[in-house]
Amino acid sequence: MQPAAAQAGAHARPVLEIAGLTAHIAGQQVVEDVSFSVPATGITALLGRNGVGKTSTIKAVIGLISRTGSVTLDGERIDKEPTFKIIRRGVGYVPEDREVFSKLTVAENLRLAERDASPRRQLVEELFPDLLKRASQMAGTLSGGQQQMVSLARALLNENKLLLIDEPTKGLAPKIVQEVAETLERAAETVPILLVEQNLQVVRQLAAGAVVLSGGRVVHTTNSALEFLDNEDLTQRLLGVHADAGHGEDADAGHGENAETGHGEAAAPANTQTNRNGAQK
Numbered sequence: 001m002q003p004a005a006a007q008a009g010a011h012a013r014p015v016l017e018i019a020g021l022t023a024h025i026a027g028q029q030v031v032e033d034v035s036f037s038v039p040a041t042g043i044t045a046l047l048g049r050n051g052v053g054k055t056s057t058i059k060a061v062i063g064l065i066s067r068t069g070s071v072t073l074d075g076e077r078i079d080k081e082p083t084f085k086i087i088r089r090g091v092g093y094v095p096e097d098r099e100v101f102s103k104l105t106v107a108e109n110l111r112l113a114e115r116d117a118s119p120r121r122q123l124v125e126e127l128f129p130d131l132l133k134r135a136s137q138m139a140g141t142l143s144g145g146q147q148q149m150v151s152l153a154r155a156l157l158n159e160n161k162l163l164l165i166d167e168p169t170k171g172l173a174p175k176i177v178q179e180v181a182e183t184l185e186r187a188a189e190t191v192p193i194l195l196v197e198q199n200l201q202v203v204r205q206l207a208a209g210a211v212v213l214s215g216g217r218v219v220h221t222t223n224s225a226l227e228f229l230d231n232e233d234l235t236q237r238l239l240g241v242h243a244d245a246g247h248g249e250d251a252d253a254g255h256g257e258n259a260e261t262g263h264g265e266a267a268a269p270a271n272t273q274t275n276r277n278g279a280q281k
């Protein structure tokens with residue numbers, strides 16, 4: 001079934017609009033002329049093989065790495081602003097490595113994240129009952145899945161316009177992956193999410209639309225992640241997975257950064273676009 005909000009989000013003003021975004025790390029260009037928008041509702045997946053620039057794109061959006069190009073949040077340009085101001089404007093960031101304060105308790109980790117005058121403690125208690133029980137436990141002694149919940153809870157405590165969530169299921173056991181996915185599904189009822197995710201079953205379950213990167217560039221955008229995942233040719237070329245892999249495998253990590261180009265044209269769904277790097281127009 002199509003995840004909710006694909007259609008609703010398609011017509012409202014996008015919460016995030018990125019145009020011509022280019023970013024460098026240590027002198028190397030890691031994001032090149034990236035343009036896409038994130039609808040105001042639901043989950044948009046940011047996909048691609050390892051090292052194609054997904055994390056860098058997210059970091060560039062919030063100014064954690066130097067960038068040029070335009071980034072517009074809810075109609076206002078934010079690309080000249082420092083990270084703390086962008087976060088204050090209502091962008092929640094859940095980094096790939098979770099980054100909990102290991103020497104602080106769960107409760108302290110959450111309290112430190114409270115930015116709003118009225119943090120949404122009730123929502124967080126509802127979504128993360130296990131964290132309530134572990135309030136006085138040192139965050140560093142939590143399992144990976146529990147730390148991920150702390151990291152998500154911190155972002156959800158505040159009223160955000162957008163969440164940027166980077167590989168939340170990475171390294172977690174299947175049962176915990178499912179718990180994280182269910183939490184994200186519920187969170188997306190309250191806030192739009194740009195989600196970097198390698199687990200294509202999770203993408204299938206959660207994402208309305210998708211943006212695919214290769215070699216630091218956007219090579220495909222779609223407002224139907226499901227149609228993209230069902231397209232064997234495209235997923236094989238852009239993610240390195242076989243037709244059915246969307247039902248249980250991760251995007252391939254081991255075949256380099258650039259999608260192959262020029263090996264035939266698949267019939268794209270009407271609502272998808274693949275540019276020159278994806279060899280389909």
Ligand SMILES: Nc1ncnc2c1ncn2[C@@H]1O[C@H](COP(=O)(O)OP(=O)(O)OP(=O)(O)O)[C@@H](O)[C@H]1O
Binds near residue numbers: 050054055
């Ligand atoms: N701190 C850094 N110093 C130098 N190069 C970096 C650094 N961080 C990332 N890169 C390079 O930037 C490129 C994009 O990396 P990025 O982490 O954005 O990719 P990704 O798509 O998120 O990968 P993954 O799926 O493995 O997390 C890669 O070539 C990577 O080697």
